[in-house]
Amino acid sequence: MNAQDLKNSILQRAIEGKLVPQRKEEGTAKELLAEIRAEKARLVKEKKIRKSKPLPEITDEEKPFDIPENWEWVRLGDILLKLTDGTHHSPISFPYAEYMYVTAKNIKEWGIDTSNITYVDECTHNAIYSRCNPEKSDILLIKDGATTGVVTINNLDVPFSLLSSVALLKQTRLVYAPFIVYMLRSNILYKSIRGEMKGTGITRITLKQISPIVIPLPPLAEQRRIAAKIEELQPDIDAYDKAQTKLQAIEQRFPDDMKKSLLQYAIEGKLVPQRKEEGTAKDLLAKIRAEKARLVKEKKIKKSKPLPAITDDEKPFDIPDSWEWARFGDISINMDSERIPLSVTQRRKLDKIYDYYGASGIIDKVDQYLFDRPLMLIGEDGANLLARTKPIAFIARGKYWVNNHAHVIDFPNGIDMKYMTFYMNAINLAAYVTGTAQPKMNQARMNSILIAIPPLAEQHRIVAKLEELLPLCQHLTANP
Structure with missing residues (x-):
């Protein structure tokens, strides 16, 4: 098992509810979903978000594995306040201007890489930003091209503009963003996203394909404990990766090193x-x-x-x-x-x-x-x-x-x-x-x-x- 397999195994246990124990006092995901629906209804009434179209009921065939009794299967769109993307037009970008212009190349697992960022002017930004409005801790998902499925959390404090190759997932306060990110990184959900890609020149997924994605949802407190457990294990995974890489290098060198040793012993x-x-x-x-x-x-x-x-x-x-x-x-x-x-x-x-x-x-x-x-x-x-x-x-x-x-x-x-x-x-x-x-x-x-x-x-x-x-x-x- 390599480091990626180990990481996939941990994430799989996480999304199946096997990474941390369930606690009765933390309530149920059914109760959480009722709170999420109530919050979304209030924000719609206050005209802070738009009312979204109802998503279809989840069938048993769509559930890939069993989950704990206090969890629920949900569609991704049902727990988001907003699901959108950046501009579908390629604006004129500059080496430097008022606002950063984030595209798929800037999305990394650890956050937004600004080392090779370009910029757009204020007029262009306002036209894009008013619809998208990315804020710190929002989820960003690449939906176009070879890196489709890479997902991260916005780590920038300042406003910026997005290209359509990146989807913005704005979650409610009742959903823990790192947990959702880890779910989407799990092997089964990552492959599910990649499996929806279509196109000839540049393959992609659409917002309509992202919204119905089925994910398991635990209570909020358990979401936080799962994310904390994964983060706790990450240094061990990294150490394992380094040790395995070192071992592989030794194994690759061994035949040549052995040959050199035999020749040296001979002479x-x-x-x-x-x-x-x-x-x-x-x-x-x-x-x-x-x-x-x-x-x-x-x-x-x-x-x-x-x-x-x-x-x-x-x-x-x-x-x-x-x-x-x-x-x-x-x-x-x-x-x-x-x-x-x-x-x-x-x-x-x-x-x-x-x-x-x-x-x-x-x-x-x-x-x-x-x-x-x-x-x-x-x-x-x-x-x-x-x-x-x-x-x-x-x-x-x-x-x-x-x-x-x-x-x-x-x-x-x-x-x-x-x-x-x-x-x-x-x-x-x-x-x-x-x-x-x-x-x-x-x-x-x-x-x-x-x-x-x-x-x-x-x-x-x-x-x-x-x-x-x-x-x-x-x-x-x-x-x-």
């Missing part, structure tokens, strides 16, 4: 146990250096510039004794210079694809080079270098083109490409990125990234464990 050597028989990363790095030296000698790769030694201050976390810190450039092979040029036929096909789709922005023109084996691609620029809303590194397979916005990386024997992909997606790259409007990570900065290296067998076990656990995070995301 810190906490996801799988270390095994002595698997050797050390120190021995592994020696083999990697030897292999890269051989590849340079065989002219299969270019010799890279020596990278600076790693200081203790640079190390972001502790790692197991069998692991070693290394710079990314020392354990990787940059493949940018080894792109395979396209054939003339392939280049023409690619140009035709770009000419067809590129003009409309569907694709970007790519470098005309082709790779044909699994390699790791790392984005060179873009907001995702900092935002990290999606993986920054992934393994490309098959035959594929790569544009000049991605680093193309291979690894010598001794480095599991999947482990390195998980690692690059786990770490914060902010220290290696330049620019904020157009973030970029060039080759030199990428090569300087610190990598925590486990023995090769442990790399494989870490990858296997992540491939076992990460799908569970994805399942949680898909099935919250």
Whole structure:
């Protein structure tokens, strides 16, 4: 149950007479209705209100639930002194003039919002105000448009003009306005009002549809106690809403937080146990250096510039004794210079694809080079270098083109490409990125990234464990 459901449940209990106990000494709604009729007759005789047409008797079919014996079913119009609305003509409004001009956009549950109010001049106001005459504590109900059914109590001390999108409900002194507002906010009555909406462009309800609305009426003292009880419970509903919102945010973040935690545990050597028989990363790095030296000698790769030694201050976390810190450039092979040029036929096909789709922005023109084996691609620029809303590194397979916005990386024997992909997606790259409007990570900065290296067998076990656990995070995301 969410906060709105809880609020609806409380309001439903209120309109059924189940929120507060009935008290015999408070009389009956039948007696109250007799007093209301007498008051209205007196005001008609004094020519303070107009005599309204009799409303039809309430049938049993119109009563949606049982109410206490001392309550009565009534039509809304029977307990109002006046039911009207604002002007049906759109007067000229001003940023500022003598009188505020209230429309549906200004009606909020807590009252009238004057932050975006417009104004009308005195002449226009007098023409509208004389018919409508809204006073403090009158009920205002939106009857036009998407917010039809929103109801509030006039909280303004000053006179103002109304547009026809807002109905004015002026109740007798024998009816407690907050109680009527809560009744109209109850789910069953709100839906009843919305169900009466008609129209094509702007749907609305009319005053003739509002007046016959059937509501349950308790004695006046009980009306006040019901409203007071709802107001007493409101802080608890608000607290529940905040707690639920916070819980939902935690639940929504949980799969992603769990994924980040698993990746962080993996690169810190906490996801799988270390095994002595698997050797050390120190021995592994020696083999990697030897292999890269051989590849340079065989002219299969270019010799890279020596990278600076790693200081203790640079190390972001502790790692197991069998692991070693290394710079990314020392354990990787940059493949940018080894792109395979396209054939003339392939280049023409690619140009035709770009000419067809590129003009409309569907694709970007790519470098005309082709790779044909699994390699790791790392984005060179873009907001995702900092935002990290999606993986920054992934393994490309098959035959594929790569544009000049991605680093193309291979690894010598001794480095599991999947482990390195998980690692690059786990770490914060902010220290290696330049620019904020157009973030970029060039080759030199990428090569300087610190990598925590486990023995090769442990790399494989870490990858296997992540491939076992990460799908569970994805399942949680898909099935919250």
